[in-house]
Amino acid sequence: MQDITRRDFIKLVQQGLALTGVAALFTPIVSYFFPAKLEEMPSDPVLVAGQEELGPGDSRTVAFGRYPALVIHTEEGLRAFSAVCTHFACICKWDPDLEQIVCPCHEGYFDPLDGHVLHGPPPTPLMQLNVQVVDGKIYVGGQG
Numbered sequence: 001m002q003d004i005t006r007r008d009f010i011k012l013v014q015q016g017l018a019l020t021g022v023a024a025l026f027t028p029i030v031s032y033f034f035p036a037k038l039e040e041m042p043s044d045p046v047l048v049a050g051q052e053e054l055g056p057g058d059s060r061t062v063a064f065g066r067y068p069a070l071v072i073h074t075e076e077g078l079r080a081f082s083a084v085c086t087h088f089a090c091i092c093k094w095d096p097d098l099e100q101i102v103c104p105c106h107e108g109y110f111d112p113l114d115g116h117v118l119h120g121p122p123p124t125p126l127m128q129l130n131v132q133v134v135d136g137k138i139y140v141g142g143q144g
Contacts (some may be wrong), residue, residue, distance in 0.1 A: 032086055034124070045142035051133055054078075059094035063138065069129055069140045070094060070101065080131035080140045081115045083141050087122040101126065 004012075042065045047062050049071075060071040061083055070083040072094050081101065083092050090105035100118060101110035108120035115126035131140050 003031070003101035006031055015056055016030075018097045042141055045130075045132065045134075048138040048140050051136045051138055054138060057096050057099075059096075060138075061091075061093070064129070064140060071138065072101070072132055074112050076113060078138060079115075079131070080129040081110075081126040082129060084126075085122055086117075086124045086126065087120070091127075092126065094131075128142075 010023065043124045046062055046064055046069070048054070048062050048069075054060055054071065054073045056073050056075060059070060061068050061070050064082070064122065068083040068091060069080055070092060071078060075123075081092075084090075085092050085103035085108055087103060087106055087108050090103050092101050092103045092108070092110065094112070095102045098109070101112055101115070102108070103110075103120065103122065106121050108122040109118040110116065110122070110126050111118055115128055117123075117125060129140050130142055131138065132142070133139075
C-alpha cells in the first residue's frame with residue numbers, strides 16, 4: 001500500500017469541496033424545473049375546525065397527508081389550498097394584514113381566492129382543495 005502525500009491529500013479535499021459546491025449550485029436549479037409533487041393526499045375529508053372557530057380573515061393549517069393544507073375564511077367564503085409553495089416546497093402561511101398567502105422562503109405571494117401567483121418566483125398556483133361544512137364542522141379534501 002502506497003502512502004498518501006500531503007499534496008495528494010489536499011487535492012482530494014479540494015476535489016471533494018468542488019463536488020459539494022457543484023451539487024449545492026445545481027440542486028436548487030433542478031428543483032426549480034421539477035417542483036415538488038403533492039403525493040399521498042388522504043382520500044377522506046380531514047377535520048379543520050368548528051365553523052365558529054374560523055372567523056372571517058382567519059386561517060388554519062392542518063395536517064393533510066404528507067403535506068399540510070391551508071384553510072382560509074375569506075370575505076367570499078372558505079378557501080383551501082395545499083400549503084406547499086410551488087417554488088421550493090416551503091410551507092406557505094396566511095398573512096391577514098396583506099390578505100395574501102405568503103411563502104416566507106423566497107417572497108412568493110398567492111391570491112387567497114384561487115391560489116394564483118401574485119408576485120415572486122413560484123412558477124405555478126397553489127393546488128386548490130375542496131372545503132366543505134358539514135354539521136357545523138369544516139372539512140378539507142374529499143369529493144365536492
